[in-house]
Amino acid sequence: MEQDNILTMHQVCKSFDKVVALDEVNFELKPKEILGLLGGNGAGKTTLMNILYGLYKADSGSIVLKDQAVTILSPRDALNHGIGMVHQHFLQINNYTVLENIILGSKVSQPLTSNYTAEAAKIKQLCERFGLDINLSDRVETLPMGTRQKVEILKALYRGVHILILDEPTTNLIPQEVDSLFETLKIMVKEGLSIVFITHKLREVLSICDRITVLREGKNVISLTRKDASDEMLVRAMVGDNMDLDKSIMFTDRDKSGSAITKKETLRLEGVSKVNQQKIQELTDISLTINAGEILGVAGVAGNGQRELAEVVMGIQPVSAGKLIFNERDITSLSTKERIAQGFVYIPEDRLADGFLNKASVAHNLILGYHNLEPYSRKGIINWKNVNESSRKMITEYNIKTTGPGEIGGNLSGGNIQRVMIARAFSQPSTLMVAHNPTRGLDIPSMDFVYQKLLQHAAIGASALLLSEDLDELLLICDRIAVMYRGKVVGILPKEKFEKYEIGRLMSGYELESK
Amino acid sequence: MTQLKKSFPYLVSVLAAFLIVGILLWALKFNPLKAYETILFTSFRTPNGFIQTLLKWIPLTLTALAFTVPLSSGKFNIGAEGQLLVGAIGAAAMGIIGKDLPMPVLLPLVIVAGTLAGAFWGLISAWLLYQFNINEILSTVLLNFISFALVDYVATGPWRDPAAGHPTTIQIGQGGFLPMLVSNPPLHSGIILAIIVAAAVYYFTSKTTAGYELVVTGANPRASKVHGIDIRKMFLFSMVIGAAAAGLAGAIEVAGVHHRLIEGLHSNFATLGMIIGLMARGKNSAVPFVAFFIAILEVGGSAMQRTIMVPVQIVLIAEALILIFILLSDIIKRRQK
Numbered sequence: 001m002e003q004d005n006i007l008t009m010h011q012v013c014k015s016f017d018k019v020v021a022l023d024e025v026n027f028e029l030k031p032k033e034i035l036g037l038l039g040g041n042g043a044g045k046t047t048l049m050n051i052l053y054g055l056y057k058a059d060s061g062s063i064v065l066k067d068q069a070v071t072i073l074s075p076r077d078a079l080n081h082g083i084g085m086v087h088q089h090f091l092q093i094n095n096y097t098v099l100e101n102i103i104l105g106s107k108v109s110q111p112l113t114s115n116y117t118a119e120a121a122k123i124k125q126l127c128e129r130f131g132l133d134i135n136l137s138d139r140v141e142t143l144p145m146g147t148r149q150k151v152e153i154l155k156a157l158y159r160g161v162h163i164l165i166l167d168e169p170t171t172n173l174i175p176q177e178v179d180s181l182f183e184t185l186k187i188m189v190k191e192g193l194s195i196v197f198i199t200h201k202l203r204e205v206l207s208i209c210d211r212i213t214v215l216r217e218g219k220n221v222i223s224l225t226r227k228d229a230s231d232e233m234l235v236r237a238m239v240g241d242n243m244d245l246d247k248s249i250m251f252t253d254r255d256k257s258g259s260a261i262t263k264k265e266t267l268r269l270e271g272v273s274k275v276n277q278q279k280i281q282e283l284t285d286i287s288l289t290i291n292a293g294e295i296l297g298v299a300g301v302a303g304n305g306q307r308e309l310a311e312v313v314m315g316i317q318p319v320s321a322g323k324l325i326f327n328e329r330d331i332t333s334l335s336t337k338e339r340i341a342q343g344f345v346y347i348p349e350d351r352l353a354d355g356f357l358n359k360a361s362v363a364h365n366l367i368l369g370y371h372n373l374e375p376y377s378r379k380g381i382i383n384w385k386n387v388n389e390s391s392r393k394m395i396t397e398y399n400i401k402t403t404g405p406g407e408i409g410g411n412l413s414g415g416n417i418q419r420v421m422i423a424r425a426f427s428q429p430s431t432l433m434v435a436h437n438p439t440r441g442l443d444i445p446s447m448d449f450v451y452q453k454l455l456q457h458a459a460i461g462a463s464a465l466l467l468s469e470d471l472d473e474l475l476l477i478c479d480r481i482a483v484m485y486r487g488k489v490v491g492i493l494p495k496e497k498f499e500k501y502e503i504g505r506l507m508s509g510y511e512l513e514s515k
Numbered sequence: 516m517t518q519l520k521k522s523f524p525y526l527v528s529v530l531a532a533f534l535i536v537g538i539l540l541w542a543l544k545f546n547p548l549k550a551y552e553t554i555l556f557t558s559f560r561t562p563n564g565f566i567q568t569l570l571k572w573i574p575l576t577l578t579a580l581a582f583t584v585p586l587s588s589g590k591f592n593i594g595a596e597g598q599l600l601v602g603a604i605g606a607a608a609m610g611i612i613g614k615d616l617p618m619p620v621l622l623p624l625v626i627v628a629g630t631l632a633g634a635f636w637g638l639i640s641a642w643l644l645y646q647f648n649i650n651e652i653l654s655t656v657l658l659n660f661i662s663f664a665l666v667d668y669v670a671t672g673p674w675r676d677p678a679a680g681h682p683t684t685i686q687i688g689q690g691g692f693l694p695m696l697v698s699n700p701p702l703h704s705g706i707i708l709a710i711i712v713a714a715a716v717y718y719f720t721s722k723t724t725a726g727y728e729l730v731v732t733g734a735n736p737r738a739s740k741v742h743g744i745d746i747r748k749m750f751l752f753s754m755v756i757g758a759a760a761a762g763l764a765g766a767i768e769v770a771g772v773h774h775r776l777i778e779g780l781h782s783n784f785a786t787l788g789m790i791i792g793l794m795a796r797g798k799n800s801a802v803p804f805v806a807f808f809i810a811i812l813e814v815g816g817s818a819m820q821r822t823i824m825v826p827v828q829i830v831l832i833a834e835a836l837i838l839i840f841i842l843l844s845d846i847i848k849r850r851q852k
């Protein structure tokens with residue numbers, strides 16, 4: 001029913017040197033629908049949408065809008081055709097206001113002044129129409145991720161798009177923000193827009209999408225409507241036969257038995273507080289212990305001090321008060337480097353800013369932090385032969401989709417960048433792993449793989465601090481869960497007391513407010 | 516990607532720049548073909564031309580490294596000029612103070628004094644950055660101006676050579692002269708030092724862990740810090756190493772070419788060094804080759820002025836155009852993806 005489509009992409013092919021990212025992919029979008037675009041890491045979802053948005057040029061294939069063939073050579077062309085995109089890692093000017101970020105790069109009514117009342121009025125109208133609750137004069141750096149996401153959507157709406165592409169919009173959002181995003185999306189389709197929604201989360205797809213298209217390794221697998229789809233079927237479509245569902249941790253209800261927790265304490269935080277340069281209290285009097293072989297989860301709405309906690313434990317930021325005791329030794333004043341030497345490992349949450357070297361090779365990335373160790377180097381001289389050999393092993397074991405150790409990191413897909421960080425973290429024997437949202441952006445088999453790795457890590461008696469916004473993840477593999485709210489630990493629950501509702505209550509600060 | 520495909524944008528950039536310069540020359544009623552020939556082949560036609568090119572190559576390579584080494588860690592050293600001059604002052608001072616020392620003693624002293632003086636000049640900016648987070652672009656540029664005044668002071672002070680019509684010091688001791696590798700036309704042994712430095716920088720950045728830390732700091736300082744690298748130390752270190760290279764260039768100009776401090780001896784080396792560094796896209800290993808190419812243009816340019824009276828600035832225009840086209844090719848490449 002080609003006539004029904006608002007957009008059709010025919011036989012799109014795209015290669016990067018030797019990597020075939022898209023192989024004769026067909027893609028259809030119908031008016032007023034939310035289409036879920038699914039696929040494993042590196043399947044080509046972002047590439048396909050980048051072609052539609054004019055960021056990449058297809059090697060062959062065509063794009064038909066309504067019934068007219070179009071050529072899209074730049075985002076400007078795309079916007080002129082009413083196609084907008086919100087990227088996986090979007091860029092905003094931090095110290096600009098919401099209003100300035102939205103009108104940046106578009107024509108304004110009074111170009112020689114900074115009088116934007118006309119624009120502001122138009123944007124306010126859009127906000128009302130689509131139920132977006134945003135204050136235009138806030139600076140974007142002060143806003144939570146969910147609101148910044150909406151600023152990007154608003155930016156597209158302001159430019160009058162009728163097709164909106166959202167690349168993994170929910171990875172950085174908390175559940176409430178996801179709900180509110182979905183409300184907005186529903187209003188948008190009602191108002192006549194069509195939406196492409198990329199995600200790895202099946203639950204989201206099954207709850208909001210009208211139709212679902214699955215890609216695997218650059219090829220079409222299936223397209224179907226929601227009522228024909230099920231969890232298991234989508235997983236099968238995405239991973240082919242690469243995953244043994246029975247062995248997986250996520251799809252069996254097996255208890256994590258035989259855990260190796262001992263009474264031996266690995267790390268203890270005693271009254272740790274942290275005040276930042278603006279004199280804002282980020283952590284208040286945190287006391288925690290992690291035993292050998294234990295996975296301690298940290299739950300909380302994003303931005304309640306999890307990142308600061310992780311960085312204080314890693315020695316990236318100093319504490320203002322309190323002590324850290326590691327294996328009976330005070331390590332409060334040790335540098336990050338010294339802690340790494342003691343067996344601390346960190347998977348930061350913001351992969352592009354804190355964890356990854358976009359401009360350096362995959363091999364450079366894989367040894368970061370461990371470059372001083374054998375076999376990577378001896379006496380200050382790097383042994384690149386060993387580095388490349390180890391890198392190749394990690395690429396295979398962690399299933400990183402890349403042309404090899406020499407490829408520039410920035411070429412990798414979002415999920416594959418995450419895999420590099422996972423591979424690096426698990427490449428060294430460690431005594432304490434600090435993992436912050438380690439499965440963000442990963443496809444289902446890779447998430448499962450990370451869980452298995454974490455459990456193996458615990459099984460040999462190592463400890464882990466798992467900070468995550470994904471409650472399901474915490475409930476699945478943690479031994480205890482600490483809940484953070486406004487820089488405080490407001491409760492620590494043992495496994496017997498794991499209960500979603502209770503944790504949610506603590507996360508929202510209920511306990512604290514009522515005291 | 517094959518090597519050929521990689522060098523393609525460079526080739527096109529050079530051709531396009533020459534084309535535009537050709538049109539310019541033609542409009543100015545010069546013979547473009549003759550000019551091209553002079554620019555490109557002077558270096559290879561006579562031994563003298565070739566040696567002139569090598570002599571230019573030495574300071575160009577060193578000042579370019581003074582720019583690219585700090586750039587590897589993400590810092591901009593715009594002060595190679597000042598560091599070169601202070602290096603020259605240090606070398607000249609040592610050569611004059613110790614003028615009666617024998618060569619095996621004086622020559623190393625002169626070279627080391629110049630290098631350390633340059634490094635010290637860079638250390639000022641590096642330390643301001645380390646301690647107070649003062650922008651290095653600003654401080655290195657400002658220190659350039661101070662260095663001009665210093666040269667003036669030294670070249671017109673007690674060591675002034677009264678016989679010279681231009682601010683110049685007296686000669687340094689004979690023992691401080693860099694020995695000649697070839698005497699006619701003269702090529703001094705400073706070229707060996709420059710080759711050693713270029714090779715050492717390459718080895719350091721690509722093979723050592725400290726060099727790795729330098730490069731990853733430049734690639735993403737925040738991620739490097741998170742993984743235990745002391746990035747502020749890397750900034751400091753790379754600035755000082757870069758400045759030392761510029762200081763060495765100054766020392767070599769004194770010990771190898773002028774045998775004294777002369778006002779203006781820095782020529783436009785530092786500016787060209789930056790252009791070379793940018794053309795090499797900050798890659799230390801590419802610097803010696805790009806520097807050689809620019810040295811050819813420079814020598815060809817002055818020959819062109821002598822023989823067919825074309826103003827030497829034409830060559831500067833060509834160099835700037837090449838750089839612009841290389842940067843443009845980056846944008847085009849991004850578009851083609």
Ligand SMILES: Nc1ncnc2c1ncn2[C@@H]1O[C@H](COP(=O)(O)OP(=O)(O)OP(=O)(O)O)[C@@H](O)[C@H]1O
Nearest residue numbers: 016021041042043044045046047411412413414415
């Ligand atoms: N600019 C590029 N240069 C080279 N290779 C690239 C480039 N962009 C993407 N690729 C490759 O194309 C393939 C598809 O990448 P793409 O980003 O489309 O994956 P994705 O489906 O969005 O995955 P993810 O879920 O991990 O974000 C990957 O193997 C990736 O390495």
Ligand SMILES: [Mg+2]
Nearest residue numbers: 046088413414
């Ligand atoms: Mg992607």
